[in-house]
Structures are given as structure tokens and as C-alpha cells.
């Protein structure tokens with residue numbers, strides 16, 4: 004951020020809910036089917052069809068509200084009227100002035116807190132494809148509409164304008180994604196459109212200045228885009244203001260390839276949506292019992308899970324910066340269950356965290372399917388010195404592919420057996436005899452020599468044992484002989 | 487129970503069903519007789535937009551097979567029923583009498599159509615209506631006006647004019663209509679048949695092409711009170727596909743039909759009487775005397791809030807219309823006028839597909855929902871609606887039912903009001919308040935006006951008071967039998983043995 008300026012960002016996140024069926028009909032809530040095969044009279048908006056609210060969608064919305072510390076309230080649905088071919092009824096059913104969740108907040112890993120103004124239910128639209136040079140509806144040769152997505156349940160989560168940096172915006176989206184996954188509401192797949200972000204961006208001269216004119220940026224499909232787009236947009240606005248030009252309130256599109264935002268439409272062109280109460284639906288009035296039942300089903304949330312891991316590592320004070328990152332990663336990816344299972348089996352927490360954050364996390368989807376018992380027993384073997392780090396990592400890759408299995412069996416099949424102390428000692432003796440001058444320098448040299456030659460001699464031991472020796476054990480043997 | 491009677495009341499439809507169920511008549515004979523009546527009479531009346539002769543014959547044959555096999559096909563076995571053409575019929579054109587829906591065949595049946603078939607009814611056709619149910623004379627139809635069987639120079643009323651005329655002409659003993667501001671009751675009155683607008687939420691709207699969702703309600707038209715009650719009984723009931731459908735739709739109506747009105751309090755509703763023609767008011771006064779003579783305590787009651795009805799209705803209904811009819815955009819079904827781009831295609835399709843009255847209401851509705859006007863118009867209308875409900879509520883603290891005319895006049899000549907929308911809108915001034923309140927109301931033929939045309943009197947009641955309304959209607963029907971008599975069902979009578 005340029006000196007003398009403060010960034011102000013509010014984010015609107017659309018989250019597709021992981022329900023079995025769509026929001027107002029019985030069509031499966033499925034991704035990737037042949038166009039227009041996952042439809043019925045209701046989600047096609049055929050004359051005479053009527054919507055019926057999906058109970059599971061309401062429960063997931065309440066779960067999100069609970070996870071975001073919102074007040075869950077009686078709510079209503081409105082019609083948002085506008086003509087567009089992807090909108091089967093030419094209106095969208097959405098919650099308007101009486102949303103189901105209001106006034107919550109999300110605490111980020113760095114301890115900062117972002118207010119949540121509301122998190123409301125609405126239906127998704129179909130998908131249009133415009134053929135022709137423009138790629139937009141204007142000037143298209145023809146347009147195709149796929150209504151498979153029409154009526155898929157969404158929760159739109161609107162933050163307060165509390166975000167003050169691009170990094171904080173990224174952290175917010177990451178944390179929100181982890182919360183949505185943890186609450187069972189979403190698969191969190193931004194790349195498949197399960198989460199879509201719009202950013203309201205403005206700048207001002209300082210914390211006490213009035214908010215500046217804001218622009219809304221659409222089409223942010225990754226955490227990285229969120230950060231880049233906000234940085235670009237802030238810079239654009241500051242440049243305008245510093246050169247004496249006004250920022251025009253408008254909707255802008257993020258062009259990922261060009262790395263810039265482009266104007267879509269200004270406030271004057273904004274549509275009058277003529278919201279009014281949806282007469283085909285009745286108000287939602289979840290009673291306390293229902294709200295509590297949903298809250299009871301909610302598992303531990305990312306913040307609590309991070310706290311648990313940090314506690315096992317000895318608390319905030321004992322935590323290194325890299326461990327803090329590792330904790331954030333495993334929780335965000337939903338892999339902390341593996342770390343906890345290994346720790347419960349007696350594996351040192353730092354080792355369990357290392358293997359989870361560095362190795363398991365490389366294929367998070369596979370790691371989420373991995374039996375935590377297999378993971379724990381593998382790390383127990385490594386901790387006991389029965390497998391070297393290199394061997395343990397190799398076995399872990401195989402476990403990830405297979406989704407589980409007995410690590411000892413896999414290790415044996417690969418011929419992984421650590422050398423016994425006795426045989427390691429004799430190999431070290433053999434290496435010493437085979438490299439007398441190096442050995443002499445190692446025993447009598449200065450620190451520099453010792454450091455260099457430790458590496459050399461360890462390499463020779465490894466070569467002699469075909470990699471079966473444990474690095475730590477070799478170091479101990481070498482050290483012992485130096486006296 | 488005799489053929490053609492139920493609880494001692496005339497019931498031609500019930501009689502036909504009884505004959506078919508007991509094997510005394512075949513469904514094929516019954517259906518053929520009515521199809522002949524339609525073939526002979528419909529060209530002069532234009533009650534049907536579509537006669538489903540082949541479908542009807544197939545259904546009738548199947549019913550006869552089932553009866554022969556010892557099955558009971560249901561309480562409407564073999565009874566020909568007409569459907570207003572805004573009720574979706576699977577694979578069969580459903581037009582709302584609009585060019586906009588030209589060629590559209592719904593892939594599904596409305597819930598009420600399914601219920602009719604389960605009760606053994608035979609759907610004989612789709613009836614003409616004002617375009618998208620917007621009108622009071624069936625003159626805004628893209629298929630030309632329906633004529634009143636009592637006087638073919640006159641309108642049948644609307645918007646369910648085709649359904650009312652079909653019953654009045656004896657083309658079928660039963661028909662379904664929809665009532666948003668009087669569209670069942672007003673044509674029933676003008677054609678001299680019985681029409682019931684049930685409590686909002688008692689009959690599923692699933693498959694009823696929406697006009698104004700918070701007001702629309704499907705209901706029966708029949709030659710007699712007992713038949714109307716029977717059809718209501720068949721189609722009503724909770725439907726999980728309609729979120730506004732009531733969980734409990736009230737006690738059975740048929741056992742209440744012969745209950746009479748002894749001890750009931752009935753209010754003669756001042757505001758409904760004040761705008762009506764003298765001959766219509768005279769009929770209402772006679773009805774009040776009949777009810778009083780049958781033991782009801784009749785007194786005049788004023789519900790001033792009712793005067794807000796017409797204005798509130800013409801803000802709320804168009805507002806919902808503007809949204810409900812947005813989907814006719816030329817993209818997926820119905821009429822499409824191709825153009826350079828999507829917006830122009832939308833505009834051209836809607837410009838050509840909708841008639842002037844529909845366009846007028848869409849524009850009005852769009853306006854009253856617009857930013858800056860919404861509070862002055864739409865929200866104000868909602869407040870008026872609440873006051874009407876409160877007004878009725880206080881009246882029903884003092885009486886059980888209200889009585890008044892169904893329409894201010896008898897059937898008017900075709901073309902008389904087409905150039906004057908406000909005059910046309912006034913035809914519904916007596917019926918609109920019940921829609922705004924969500925209350926049931928029925929129109930019962932009761933004598934004739936100075937012109938010899940039928941007059942309908944209206945019985946209004948609170949939520950789920952259909953049994954009481956129909957019991958009082960039966961008393962009026964019995965009393966009027968001597969004077970004008972219930973509408974003859976010629977085809978049905980011809981078949982009775």
C-alpha cells in the first residue's frame with residue numbers, strides 16, 4: 004500500500020451449499036452433468052411451477068451462521084427482478100431485508116476480527132456461454148444457456164468493510180473457506196466455482212477519514228486473485244485521486260490474465276431490481292430447538308482446532324514461525340485429524356505436524372481420505388527409528404495412493420529395514436578404514452573440517468548401506484568415535 | 487341416495503358418477519353425450535379453446551373396464567370436467583388464452599388435474615379465459631370472446647368465462663376455474679351457475695399458471711351447490727409442492743350441505759350493496775329474506791375497509807403480475823420473435839405475445855414496484871390489505887357469514903366495456919375483498935334481473951368457512967328453484983333414466 008493511504012475492503016462470498024438437492028426442487032445438486040439434463044419444471048421456471056424450500060439448505064445456512072457467530076433470525080424470501088437468459092424465471096429468489104443470519108464475525112489466524120453483516124440464502128442462476136468475438140452477451144453470435152446450476156443453493160456471506168490489506172483479505176477468504184468446509188456447508192473448491200468472491204474496494208487517507216468511493220470487483224476465483232485484484236484496484240484508485248480525478252462508483256471485472264480490473268457498469272446503469280416479498284414462499288421461522296440441534300452437529304471450527312494443535316506444541320510462546328504456518332495449513336486443509344491421531348499414538352507432535360504439513364498436504368484430497376490409524380502407525384515406526392525419514396516419506400506416498408494400509412508391511416515389501424546398532428557400528432568402522440586421511444582430519448580437525456567431513460562420511464555410510472541407515476544414528480556413531 | 491341427488495339436493499354430476507360406479511351407465515356413453523353437446527353447441531359459445539375428445543374417450547373406456555373389473559374409480563367416475571386453460575395438463579397445450587404460450591405443452595399435470603383423474607373424472611377440454619386471467623369478460627382472450635349461453639350477445643363474465651359458460655351450456659356438469667379477484671364467482675353469477683372461491687391455501691396452486699400468486703385460488707364451477715361441493719372436496723387438500731398450501735384444509739363440506747342456516751348470523755354487507763344495480767340489490771334483499779325465513783339472524787353490517795379493495799387490488803395484483811409474467815421472454819418456450827440480440831428478442835417477443843390488458847398490468851405493476859414509488863403504492867396497498875383483513879375480522883366477530891351481490895350488474899353486452907378499463911375493473915368490486923383477505927366466498931344463482939338474465943348472490947365467510955357458506959348456499963338454491971331454478975344441465979338431463 005502506498006504511504007499515506009489506507010485500504011478499505013468488504014468481501015461478498017457466494018458459497019454453493021453441499022446439499023443433496025437444489026434449493027427449491029428435487030433435482031440433484033450435482034456438478035458436471037451434460038447441459039440441461041439436471042432440470043425440472045421448478046428450476047426451469049416453467050409456468051405453474053412453485054418453489055419449496057429445501058430443509059437441508061436451511062440447516063446448512065444456520066450451520067454457517069452458527070460458525071460465524073451470527074444471530075440466527077426468522078427470515079423471508081424476496082424476488083430480485085431482472086431479465087437475463089440465465090435466470091429461468093427472470094427473477095432470482097433471494098433473502099433481502101430479513102436474512103437468516105446477521106451480525107456475526109470471523110476471527111483470522113493473526114487474531115484480527117472481521118465483522119459479518121449477513122449470511123443469507125439464495126438460488127444460483129444457470130450458466131451462459133456467449134459464442135463470438137466479444138465473449139459477452141453484447142455482440143455474441145449466439146448464446147447458450149445451461150440450467151443445470153439453476154436453483155443450486157447459495158449462501159452469500161457479506162463482510163463488514165473491516166479488511167485493511169490485501170493480505171488480510173486473502174487470510175479472510177482462506178479462513179472462511181476452512182470454516183465453510185468444517186461446517187459441512189461447502190467443499191470449498193474455488194476452482195470449480197463452489198466459492199465465488201466479489202470485493203468492494205475503496206481507499207482513504209487514514210483511519211479517521213471518511214470512506215472513499217468504492218468499486219465492486221467481480222470474478223475473483225482464487226485466494227491469489229483476491230489479493231492481486233485488491234492490490235491493483237487500490238493502486239488504480241490512488242493514482243486517480245492523486246492526479247485529481249474522481250473514483251467513479253462502478254462494478255469492475257477482474258481480468259486474471261491481464262492482471263487488471265476493467266469497468267463493467269457504473270452506478271447510473273445499475274438495475275432497479277424491484278425487490279418484493281416472494282408470494283410463493285412462507286417465512287422461515289426456525290425455533291430454538293432446531294437452531295440448537297444444528298449447532299450441536301457442528302464440529303470444532305478452525306480457530307479451536309488451531310488452538311488445540313498449538314496447545315499440544317507447548318503453546319503460542321513455544322511456537323516457531325514455520326510451525327505457526329504449518330498449523331494454519333493443516334487446519335485449513337482439514338488434515339489436523341491426521342496430526343492429532345499421530346500425536347495420540349505417542350508420536351512427537353512436531354514430527355506429526357511436519358509429516359502432515361509437508362508431505363500429506365501435497366495431496367490434500369488423498370490425505371483427507373487416508374485412514375488416520377495408518378498414518379499414526381507409520382509415524383510411530385519413524386519415531387522409534389525403525390524407519391528413516393526418507394523411508395517413512397516413501398511409505399507415506401504409497402499410503403496416500405492406497406488410502407490406507409499397514410505401514411510395516413509396505414516397508415517390508417520395499418526392503419526398508421533400519422540397520423541394527425551393531426551392524427551400523429561396523430559399517431562406520433569400515434568407512435573409517437577405507438578413508439583414512441579423511442578420517443584423520445575428521446578426528447583432529449577444526450570445526451569447519453568436522454562439519455564438512457561429517458557430511459562426507461555420512462554420505463559414505465549411506466552409500467554402503469544402500470540408504471538404510473538413519474541419519475541421526477550415523478551422526479551419533481561418528482561423534483562417539485571422535486571422542 | 488337418489489341418482490342426481492346428494493343430501494336431497496340436486497347434484498347432476500354426483501348422479502352421473504353414481505350411475506357409472508354402479509354400472510347403471512357407461513362412462514363412454516356419458517362422455518360421448520357431452521362431447522356431442524360440445525360439438526353442437528361450442529361453435530356458438532366458444533367456451534373451449536381445446537376439446538380433448540380422444541383423451542376423454544380413452545379415459546372413459548378405461549373407467550368402464552375398471553368398473554367391469556369390480557373396481558371403484560372414484561367419486562367423480564365418468565364425470566366430464568372442463569379445465570380453465572391456465573391449469574397445466576401434461577402433453578396438452580396450455581395457453582392461458584395468450585399468443586405468448588402458443589404451442590407450449592407442459593411436461594406435467596397440475597396437482598388438481600391429478601386429483602381429478604384419481605377421482606375418476608374425465609377431462610373433456612380446456613376452457614377459454616381472459617388472457618392470463620386478466621379481465622372480467624373473457625374478451626381479452628387471444629381466441630376471441632366466449633359468449634354467454636343465456637344470451638349470446640352478452641359476455642359470460644371472466645376471467646373463467648369459458649368454464650362458467652361450459653357448465654351453463656350443459657357441455658359438462660363441472661369445471662375448474664381460478665379466482666384472483668372474482669374470476670370464478672363473477673362469471674358464475676353472469677352465467678347463472680354456482681362458483682366457489684375457496685380459502686387461500688386449501689387448493690394447491692401447483693400447475694396453475696400464476697397471475698397474482700398471493701391472490702390466485704383454484705375453485706369449482708357447477709350447476710348446483712352439491713356438485714360444486716363435491717368437486718371442491720376432490721381437489722382440495724394439502725400439497726407439499728405448494729408452500730402456501732394449508733396443512734389442514736378444514737372439515738368435510740359434503741356432510742354440512744343440509745345443515746341449514748338456523749341460528750346463523752348473516753350480515754348484509756352495506757359496501758357491496760351500495761354500488762350495485764337496483765334489480766341486483768332486489769335479488770340480494772330477497773335472498774336475505776329467504777335466509778331469515780330459514781332461521782338466520784340477518785342484519786346489515788358495514789365493513790368500510792372493503793372500499794379500499796379495488797385500489798389495493800389494482801396495485802398488488804399487477805405488481806405480482808409484472809414479476810410472474812417476466813418469464814415469458816422468448817428464451818425457452820412459447821412465442822419467440824427472433825432479433826439481433828437477446829434484449830431486443832425479449833422485447834419483440836413480449837410486445838407481440840401479450841395483449842393490451844396484460845401489457846397494461848405489467849407496466850402498472852413494474853411502476854408500483856420501482857424504487858421511489860414502492861412505498862407510495864405497493865406498500866400502501868399492502869397496508870390497505872391488512873386493514874381489510876382487520877375489517878372482516880371484526881365483522882366476523884358479530885356474524886358467521888356476509889351476504890351481498892357477486893357483481894354489480896347482470897351480464898353486459900359484448901364490447902360494452904372493452905374500451906373502458908376502469909368500468910371493466912368495477913365488475914370485480916364485490917369479489918376482490920375476499921381475495922385480498924384470503925377468505926372463501928361463493929356465488930349462487932338467485933333469480934333474474936330486469937333483463938331476465940341471472941343474478942348471482944355472494945356468500946362470504948372467514949377462513950375455512952366453506953361448510954357454512956355452502957350450507958347457506960344450499961338454502962338459497964332450494965328457495966330459488968321455484969323462481970329461476972338452477973342452471974339446467976341439458977346433456978346430463980338427457981341421459982338420466
Ligand SMILES: [Zn+2]
Pocket residue numbers: 025028029030041042043044045046047154
Ligand atoms: Zn429442478
